[in-house]
Amino acid sequence: MGKEAFGLAAKDNSGVLSTFHFSRRETGEKDVRFKVLFCGICHSDLHMIKNEWGISTYPLVPGHEIVGVVTEVGSKVTKFKTGDKVGVGCMVGSCGSCDSCTEGLENYCPKSIQTYGFKYYDDTITYGGYSDNMVCDEGFIIRMPDNLPLDAAAPLLCAGITVYSPLKYHGLDKPGMHIGVVGLGGLGHVAVKFAKAMGLKVTVISTSDSKRDEAINRLGADAFVVSRDQKQIKDAMRTLDGIINTVSATHSLLPLLGLLKPKGKLVMVGAPEKPLELPVMPLIFERKMVMGSMIGGIKETQEMVDMAGKHNITADIELISADYVNTAMERLEKADVRYRFVIDVANTLKPTP
Amino acid sequence: MAKSPETEHPNKAFGWAAKDKSGVLSPFHFSRRDNGDNDVTVKILYCGVCHTDLHTIKNDWGFSYYPVVPGHEIVGIATKVGKNVTKFREGDRVGVGVITGSCQSCESCNQDLENYCPQMSFTYNSIGSDGTKTYGGYSESIVVDQRFVLQFPEGLPSDSGAPLLCAGITVYSPMKYYGMTEPGKHLGVAGLGGLGHVAVKIGKAFGLKVTVISSSPSKEDEAINRLGADSFLVSSDPQKMKAAIGTMDYIIDTVSAVHALFPLLGLLKVNGKLVTLGLPEKPLELPIFPLVLGRKMVGGSDIGGMKETQEMLEFCAKHNITADIELIKMDEINTAMERLAKSDVRYRFVIDVANSLSPP
Numbered sequence: 001m002g003k004e005a006f007g008l009a010a011k012d013n014s015g016v017l018s019t020f021h022f023s024r025r026e027t028g029e030k031d032v033r034f035k036v037l038f039c040g041i042c043h044s045d046l047h048m049i050k051n052e053w054g055i056s057t058y059p060l061v062p063g064h065e066i067v068g069v070v071t072e073v074g075s076k077v078t079k080f081k082t083g084d085k086v087g088v089g090c091m092v093g094s095c096g097s098c099d100s101c102t103e104g105l106e107n108y109c110p111k112s113i114q115t116y117g118f119k120y121y122d123d124t125i126t127y128g129g130y131s132d133n134m135v136c137d138e139g140f141i142i143r144m145p146d147n148l149p150l151d152a153a154a155p156l157l158c159a160g161i162t163v164y165s166p167l168k169y170h171g172l173d174k175p176g177m178h179i180g181v182v183g184l185g186g187l188g189h190v191a192v193k194f195a196k197a198m199g200l201k202v203t204v205i206s207t208s209d210s211k212r213d214e215a216i217n218r219l220g221a222d223a224f225v226v227s228r229d230q231k232q233i234k235d236a237m238r239t240l241d242g243i244i245n246t247v248s249a250t251h252s253l254l255p256l257l258g259l260l261k262p263k264g265k266l267v268m269v270g271a272p273e274k275p276l277e278l279p280v281m282p283l284i285f286e287r288k289m290v291m292g293s294m295i296g297g298i299k300e301t302q303e304m305v306d307m308a309g310k311h312n313i314t315a316d317i318e319l320i321s322a323d324y325v326n327t328a329m330e331r332l333e334k335a336d337v338r339y340r341f342v343i344d345v346a347n348t349l350k351p352t353p
Numbered sequence: 354m355a356k357s358p359e360t361e362h363p364n365k366a367f368g369w370a371a372k373d374k375s376g377v378l379s380p381f382h383f384s385r386r387d388n389g390d391n392d393v394t395v396k397i398l399y400c401g402v403c404h405t406d407l408h409t410i411k412n413d414w415g416f417s418y419y420p421v422v423p424g425h426e427i428v429g430i431a432t433k434v435g436k437n438v439t440k441f442r443e444g445d446r447v448g449v450g451v452i453t454g455s456c457q458s459c460e461s462c463n464q465d466l467e468n469y470c471p472q473m474s475f476t477y478n479s480i481g482s483d484g485t486k487t488y489g490g491y492s493e494s495i496v497v498d499q500r501f502v503l504q505f506p507e508g509l510p511s512d513s514g515a516p517l518l519c520a521g522i523t524v525y526s527p528m529k530y531y532g533m534t535e536p537g538k539h540l541g542v543a544g545l546g547g548l549g550h551v552a553v554k555i556g557k558a559f560g561l562k563v564t565v566i567s568s569s570p571s572k573e574d575e576a577i578n579r580l581g582a583d584s585f586l587v588s589s590d591p592q593k594m595k596a597a598i599g600t601m602d603y604i605i606d607t608v609s610a611v612h613a614l615f616p617l618l619g620l621l622k623v624n625g626k627l628v629t630l631g632l633p634e635k636p637l638e639l640p641i642f643p644l645v646l647g648r649k650m651v652g653g654s655d656i657g658g659m660k661e662t663q664e665m666l667e668f669c670a671k672h673n674i675t676a677d678i679e680l681i682k683m684d685e686i687n688t689a690m691e692r693l694a695k696s697d698v699r700y701r702f703v704i705d706v707a708n709s710l711s712p713p
Binding site: 105108253262263268270272275278282283285286289294 | 461469530599614615623624629630631632633636637638639640641642643644645646647648649650651652653654655
């Protein structure tokens with residue numbers, strides 16, 4: 001039953017990926033089927049293949065920054081046709097009727113179905129984009145702009161929306177505002193690009209000076225602060241309207257809160273596993289806030305991708321072949337990538353090892 | 354050589370002060386400045402006892418400068434007004450809250466948010482605009498710049514209205530600022546003490562559904578039958594807490610001891626907001642996953658500006674909101690502080706200053 005597919009799966013929590021044959025459902029009346037061209041490697045993929053969050057089931061085919069070309073559409077599909085360039089991000093389903101879904105925030109639906117490793121409506125397990133073809137409900141398909149190179153645009157589907165959504169929701173998108181981006185990795189570098197496109201002043205905050213040149217000269221950040229340098233932190237105190245914090249390791253919030261102006265917002269998009277220490281005085285005496293954000297709804301994902309098309313925003317990627325994926329995962333663990341690996345699926349993923 | 358508290362200003366003053374971090378309060382002679390052109394002199398009738406007073410007399414936060422005359426929930430009568438004072442006349446019933454000075458020219462001050470002015474000074478234990486130490490409301494009278502004096506609305510009793518000057522504005526301001534006032538929404542109030550009980554009353558006045566979250570089951574009857582809360586959640590009951598997961602739009606967290614945020618964050622719906630008002634001695638633990646997965650927010654707040662403090666007093670007068678108080682004499686203050694340390698008060702002590710404070 002269903003259509004044949006092949007991909008790369010982790011078979012256990014060693015996280016080693018190897019060739020895996022499986023099947024995907026037939027194209028339903030509301031489904032869009034597409035040939036996968038590229039798939040970005042998100043840090044979440046690494047967490048999931050190693051079962052670091054305790055929710056993984058094996059075999060696990062990761063990948064939720066998926067782009068390709070439509071090969072077939074169901075009879076009730078209205079928005080897409082064969083040949084269209086499309087993408088799928090972190091979700092492939094939701095309940096459609098709760099408060100969150102009604103507001104276009106499927107990402108906060110308690111029944112949202114993630115692109116891989118989750119149970120679908122038909123009781124099958126979802127498989128992600130490290131595979132040759134994808135089938136997905138029309139409501140969760142994103143149209144990719146014609147002018148963006150698909151390989152470099154793929155990471156927008158997770159990294160892009162993860163930073164775009166809180167910039168808009170928390171009103172940190174007004175020209176002239178000054179935001180900080182903590183951590184210059186997959187999320188951070190895209191945050192700098194979107195923030196600059198919104199007309200914001202951007203300071204990158206990092207633990208080491210090594211990324212200063214990149215941040216300022218290549219990514220266009222306005223300033224760079226080394227968080228371990230007390231003088232640099234002191235000089236930048238009370239200058240930021242908001243901070244997008246992409247760091248998922250345990251770290252100190254106190255210096256970051258100090259960088260915010262009164263009433264400033266510290267947005268966590270990285271999710272450290274252990275709780276962090278929360279100094280309460282900056283919140284109480286300066287009315288600062290700490291909030292979280294997780295990807296975004298489908299409508300705003302499309303909006304984000306359209307903005308990327310308009311401003312030529314793509315991720316900085318290292319294109320790899322499918323057989324490099326395990327090495328890529330080892331390098332990703334050490335943050336040794338500028339700034340996203342993308343698998344050249346169509347050209348390098350073969351059905352046999 | 355530094356002047357003594359008694360000689361630093363031209364006018365003799367008398368109150369009760371803590372002289373060291375034992376926190377024991379005793380009679381204290383000091384002095385107050387002359388009434389300047391912008392000043393109002395207030396004969397103090399009542400002064401609320403805020404938990405901050407207790408923290409300060411014991412130097413819990415490490416920045417107490419003894420001797421400390423506490424008290425920042427002051428209601429009294431204006432006995433003198435300076436020639437530039439337009440808003441008050443002699444004989445007016447007035448209030449003085451937590452702050453009595455600011456630069457009056459920065460961005461925060463210009464937005465009527467004197468409480469965020471970097472040069473803001475407190476009613477007590479602070480250095481005022483004239484460079485001298487401030488002494489608070491456990492005393493006969495106080496001299497305050499008119500900007501920091503409030504009209505006490507008719508109909509608002511002086512004794513049970515006094516705590517609104519700190520407790521009232523401390524819950525009212527964040528409820529307005531963070532948009533926690535939409536009728537029909539569900540507010541959780543964590544901790545039922547001086548702040549918490551006022552938060553319940555103000556929440557009900559905004560048309561919210563209010564649930565009190567407390568570790569003491571004994572407070573349920575009070576919370577529902579006397580204060581008007583809609584429901585009561587015992588935070589130490591895991592089953593009840595589990596059943597309440599994802600049911601609240603907002604939480605006002607008044608607990609000042611170190612406590613766990615994780616169970617409170619779980620009570621919030623997606624996009625929920627938790628505002629913490631207490632100042633624990635150590636940082637709290639903030640779990641990040643609930644914030645990220647539910648787009649939740651943790652914020653803080655500290656009193657409010659003068660304009661919104663006045664607005665809050667008018668709001669409370671209109672809705673007949675006062676604090677539930679236990680009136681005490683000045684010489685009962687040390688016992689009151691011991692009881693406050695054990696949260697043994699329903700819900701604010703107020704000192705009957707005018708009738709019980711007398712120089713020895």
